[in-house]
Amino acid sequence: MVLKIASKEMKEVLRDGRFRVLSALCLVLLLVAVFSGKRYYEHVNAQHRDAAEKERLNWVSQDAKNPHSAAHYGTHAFKPKYPMSLIDQGVDKYTGVSIYLEAHVRNEAQFMAAQDQTALSRFGDLTPDFILLFLLPLLIILVGFNAITREKENGTLRLLQSMGISPLNLALGKWLGIFIPVAALLAFIFLLAAWLLNNLSDFGTFSLSALLILFSVYLLYYAVFSNLVLIVSAWAKKSSIAFVILLSAWIVACLGMPKLTTNLANTLYPYPTQQEFMEAVNEDKKKGLDGHDPWNDAAKKLEQEVLAEHGVDSVHKLPFNFDGYLMQKGEEHEAEIFFKHYEHLKEIYEKQSSLYKNAAILSPFLPARFLSMALCRTDYHSHWHFSDEAEKYRLHMMNALNMDFADNSTYGDWSYKSNPELWAKIEPFDYNPPTYASVLAFNAGNFTVLIFWFLISGVVLVYRCKKLKV
Amino acid sequence: MANRQQFKYEWLGLLRDRWVLILSLLLLLVCIYAAYNGKEKVAERNQPIAKAMDEMKASDEQYKALIDSVAQGLKTNLPAWQNPQRLNVIGQRAARVAAFESQPLALVSTGQSDLFTHLVKPRLYGEALTLGFSELSNPVQLLFGNFDLAFVCIYLLPLLILAFSYNVLSAEKESGALRLTLAQPIQVTQWLLNKLLLRFVVLAVIVVIAFNVSLMTTGLNVVSEFSPVMKITLALLAYMLFWFGLSFWVNLRGQSSGSNAVVLVSLWVLIVLLIPAMISQLANNLYPVPSRVGMISELRYAEAEAQKNANQILESYYRDHPELAPTDTSAQKLYPFWLSYFASQDEIRKAVNPILSEYESQLHKQQQTVDQLRFLSPAVLLQNIFNESAGTSSRHYNSYRQQVVVFAGEWKNYFLPRMFRNELMKKEWMDELPHFSFDANKIEKQYTADVLALLLYGFAGFVLSFLLYRNYVTEKVLLT
Numbered sequence: 001m002v003l004k005i006a007s008k009e010m011k012e013v014l015r016d017g018r019f020r021v022l023s024a025l026c027l028v029l030l031l032v033a034v035f036s037g038k039r040y041y042e043h044v045n046a047q048h049r050d051a052a053e054k055e056r057l058n059w060v061s062q063d064a065k066n067p068h069s070a071a072h073y074g075t076h077a078f079k080p081k082y083p084m085s086l087i088d089q090g091v092d093k094y095t096g097v098s099i100y101l102e103a104h105v106r107n108e109a110q111f112m113a114a115q116d117q118t119a120l121s122r123f124g125d126l127t128p129d130f131i132l133l134f135l136l137p138l139l140i141i142l143v144g145f146n147a148i149t150r151e152k153e154n155g156t157l158r159l160l161q162s163m164g165i166s167p168l169n170l171a172l173g174k175w176l177g178i179f180i181p182v183a184a185l186l187a188f189i190f191l192l193a194a195w196l197l198n199n200l201s202d203f204g205t206f207s208l209s210a211l212l213i214l215f216s217v218y219l220l221y222y223a224v225f226s227n228l229v230l231i232v233s234a235w236a237k238k239s240s241i242a243f244v245i246l247l248s249a250w251i252v253a254c255l256g257m258p259k260l261t262t263n264l265a266n267t268l269y270p271y272p273t274q275q276e277f278m279e280a281v282n283e284d285k286k287k288g289l290d291g292h293d294p295w296n297d298a299a300k301k302l303e304q305e306v307l308a309e310h311g312v313d314s315v316h317k318l319p320f321n322f323d324g325y326l327m328q329k330g331e332e333h334e335a336e337i338f339f340k341h342y343e344h345l346k347e348i349y350e351k352q353s354s355l356y357k358n359a360a361i362l363s364p365f366l367p368a369r370f371l372s373m374a375l376c377r378t379d380y381h382s383h384w385h386f387s388d389e390a391e392k393y394r395l396h397m398m399n400a401l402n403m404d405f406a407d408n409s410t411y412g413d414w415s416y417k418s419n420p421e422l423w424a425k426i427e428p429f430d431y432n433p434p435t436y437a438s439v440l441a442f443n444a445g446n447f448t449v450l451i452f453w454f455l456i457s458g459v460v461l462v463y464r465c466k467k468l469k470v
Numbered sequence: 471m472a473n474r475q476q477f478k479y480e481w482l483g484l485l486r487d488r489w490v491l492i493l494s495l496l497l498l499l500v501c502i503y504a505a506y507n508g509k510e511k512v513a514e515r516n517q518p519i520a521k522a523m524d525e526m527k528a529s530d531e532q533y534k535a536l537i538d539s540v541a542q543g544l545k546t547n548l549p550a551w552q553n554p555q556r557l558n559v560i561g562q563r564a565a566r567v568a569a570f571e572s573q574p575l576a577l578v579s580t581g582q583s584d585l586f587t588h589l590v591k592p593r594l595y596g597e598a599l600t601l602g603f604s605e606l607s608n609p610v611q612l613l614f615g616n617f618d619l620a621f622v623c624i625y626l627l628p629l630l631i632l633a634f635s636y637n638v639l640s641a642e643k644e645s646g647a648l649r650l651t652l653a654q655p656i657q658v659t660q661w662l663l664n665k666l667l668l669r670f671v672v673l674a675v676i677v678v679i680a681f682n683v684s685l686m687t688t689g690l691n692v693v694s695e696f697s698p699v700m701k702i703t704l705a706l707l708a709y710m711l712f713w714f715g716l717s718f719w720v721n722l723r724g725q726s727s728g729s730n731a732v733v734l735v736s737l738w739v740l741i742v743l744l745i746p747a748m749i750s751q752l753a754n755n756l757y758p759v760p761s762r763v764g765m766i767s768e769l770r771y772a773e774a775e776a777q778k779n780a781n782q783i784l785e786s787y788y789r790d791h792p793e794l795a796p797t798d799t800s801a802q803k804l805y806p807f808w809l810s811y812f813a814s815q816d817e818i819r820k821a822v823n824p825i826l827s828e829y830e831s832q833l834h835k836q837q838q839t840v841d842q843l844r845f846l847s848p849a850v851l852l853q854n855i856f857n858e859s860a861g862t863s864s865r866h867y868n869s870y871r872q873q874v875v876v877f878a879g880e881w882k883n884y885f886l887p888r889m890f891r892n893e894l895m896k897k898e899w900m901d902e903l904p905h906f907s908f909d910a911n912k913i914e915k916q917y918t919a920d921v922l923a924l925l926l927y928g929f930a931g932f933v934l935s936f937l938l939y940r941n942y943v944t945e946k947v948l949l950t
Contacts, residue, residue, distance in 0.1 A: 076766055091610055097763055118837050119853060120853075124750070260617055270514065
């Protein structure tokens with residue numbers, strides 16, 4: 001009986017002009033979005049590979065020079081794109097594309113794409129995530145808002161009930177009738193995406209299981225919306241009322257809540273401005289060790305300690321160049337300051353994130369949004385990981401340069417030039433993103449909320465249907 | 471006569487409809503909340519600027535006193551390399567605050583203001599073209615955007631209009647009153663037009679009141695900002711007219727209320743969500759932003775090459791600028807290191823500038839082309855009007871960046887010739903240092919074109935529907 005209802009419902013949905021037009025529109029848009037996403041991905045990736053190679057060439061072909069000059073020349077770490085970004089661009093537009101790694105400073109990523117675009121881009125881009133997250137739920141609403149109200153309005157609910165069908169079976173049939181067509185659309189797009197991803201040249205970084213998890217996230221998201229649509233349709237007396245309620249719910253969940261939470265997060269846990277942040281860093285730096293200034297207090301103290309440790313009375317008698325050693329200690333000290341301030345920033349970011357997680361109680365859009373971009377490696381957390389790894393590499397690089405200076409020159413010899421072979425000895429930055437296991441563990445909260453949404457809306461639906469009266 | 475009667479009864483009907491009251495109150499509350507958010511954003515932007523300005527003034531006074539002391543031969547506790555008589559010390563440490571303060575109406579639209587910093591200090595040793603203008607922010611917030619008045623007007627206001635008007639004709643038809651109405655000697659298009667016009671006027675009054683009241687609750691003086699507020703109001707009216715025109719057309723199709731609602735909501739999705747996203751995507755594909763990554767590679771190569779030649783630079787610098795070479799060669803040079811440093815910087819700048827300016831001009835061309843695409847969508851037009859009035863458009867920030875670069879040049883040009891002339895900083899010079907003020911007049915105004923286009927969209931809906939349904943066979947379509 002359930003299947004019969006489901007197949008009747010689906011038949012009706014498929015015959016319905018609204019669904020045909022809208023789903024065809026969604027499908028066309030998705031196809032365009034997926035193909036242009038693939039093109040964009042390949043284009044950006046080629047650019048980044050090329051730039052990384054050139055930058056490496058710039059680095060290794062430096063002349064013989066003081067290692068610290070090389071440290072100031074520095075290098076760039078380009079943020080890689082991952083294959084699944086063609087499904088969800090996430091926050092990539094709002095994070096920079098490369099981090100400049102130089103002596104003394106931890107830089108933020110530079111050149112966010114949104115800064116080079118006009119305000120038009122703030123409307124969003126036609127990417128698959130835009131359609132999957134915003135439009136398909138709307139499609140579910142447009143298809144299903146009158147699924148039960150229609151039966152009431154036409155008087156067919158009485159007929160159905162006289163046939164002895166239980167309200168639960170009726171609801172399940174209706175549910176399947178709404179859910180299956182949308183799920184089929186989703187499955188088609190994901191199959192296409194899997195095929196495209198499989199044919200990418202750098203297939204190695206793509207994981208089929210991640211794509212499957214992403215697929216199930218979206219299925220769950222649509223299941224929640226199907227539940228909500230049927231709850232309202234079972235509750236409302238008239239189709240028009242059901243429609244208005246569902247539309248308002250969609251606006252609140254997909255447009256209102258994200259913005260409201262953003263404003264709230266900004267008020268409760270504001271980020272410092274760039275100026276404030278750098279001032280705080282500089283304030284701490286002033287108090288501490290300056291690798292360029294052997295006369296400041298901290299440097300003097302370090303000198304005494306090192307002399308005592310080696311049992312000599314002058315820096316000239318040390319087995320290494322104290323200038324280089326001091327430079328390295330200064331670098332380590334500055335790195336600690338940056339670490340402290342970035343950890344503080346991270347705390348604010350985590351507070352903001354938990355606010356978004358709490359707001360998810362009012363919006364199933366939010367957990368789906370965060371999960372989707374996390375799995376596509378385009379979320380803020382991925383960016384943090386990249387930025388932290390780049391910083392580790394920077395410190396490794398600075399260490400190699402400063403220690404070359406310390407080990408191979410004598411105190412006061414600022415004209416020392418290291419052999420150009422040193423540049424090549426420092427291996428290029430090889431970034432590995434966090435594993436999917438850790439991505440999933442980090443997003444367990446979002447998963448839980450989404451599953452809660454499904455379970456609770458399911459229970460309410462069952463309860464509502466049991467009370468369904470003619 | 472018939473028209474007047476109709477207006478009267480419609481008006482009474484609207485007065486008694488409690489939904490009109492509820493929705494108006496809701497709109498007012500939402501507007502006030504959005505204006506409050508906007509005000510917070512503006513405060514967030516202006517506070518650091520005010521703080522930096524105060525600090526700058528305080529430090530200027532300190533420097534004046536210090537210069538005085540040093541000139542009189544008194545001892546200060548500053549290390550030698552911070553001697554305030556040295557021009558390079560002042561140029562680096564007493565940098566001016568180049569701030570982009572908010573315009574009076576900034577609170578109506580966050581626009582691009584969350585992407586950029588509004589305060590930089592170009593210093594003597596730094597490079598203006600590589601100054602960072604990014605603001606620290608959580609990109610998730612940038613992705614979701616803000617709940618500001620622009621959002622309320624662009625996204626939510628159309629829905630209110632649709633709720634007010636989607637069933638104007640169909641409700642009468644469904645209740646059977648249409649038959650009676652059309653028994654009068656009145657044309658259905660004219661009759662519907664009257665009904666919608668009345669609703670337009672009522673809603674326009676509500677919106678204008680809600681908009682202005684919400685602005686006033688933030689403490690904005692609406693009277694002294696009369697002209698920009700009027701400009702936005704006019705644009706809002708044109709935008710509302712467009713949505714009423716759309717509703718007019720959908721009503722005339724003579725479908726049921728439910729069907730009208732679905733069609734209108736689909737159109738809303740199309741116009742405020744899909745078309746802007748499609749235009750944006752189109753722009754990215756047809757006119758891609760030139761690659762920053764590619765620019766970095768070129769820049770770094772040029773920089774490395776230029777650094778290699780840095781040795782004989784000072785000589786060649788004097789060759790290019792003989793007017794700057796010191797005439798009194800017997801005097802001890804005050805700034806030997808800095809002059810050669812600037813000279814080598816200049817060499818690098820010469821290598822790097824063509825790449826940067828080439829990039830900038832490509833980007834400018836791209837943005838201008840993309841800007842033209844705004845005419846394809848009333849929502850994008852309204853957004854542009856909001857951002858322009860708020861002073862938060864992309865053009866404002868581009869101009870700010872350019873003005874800062876020009877100012878950084880002035881700053882350098884103040885110090886360099888004096889350093890070449892071997893001079894020391896004087897106390898009275900502290901007051902004549904170049905200072906930055908943002909000039910909003912340098913920004914291209916697009917308001918007139920935008921509002922005309924919006925009005926065109928507004929009237930087009932009505933005129934086209936009128937022409938299309940002029941010979942409407944009411945009996946056949948509307949009464950069956």
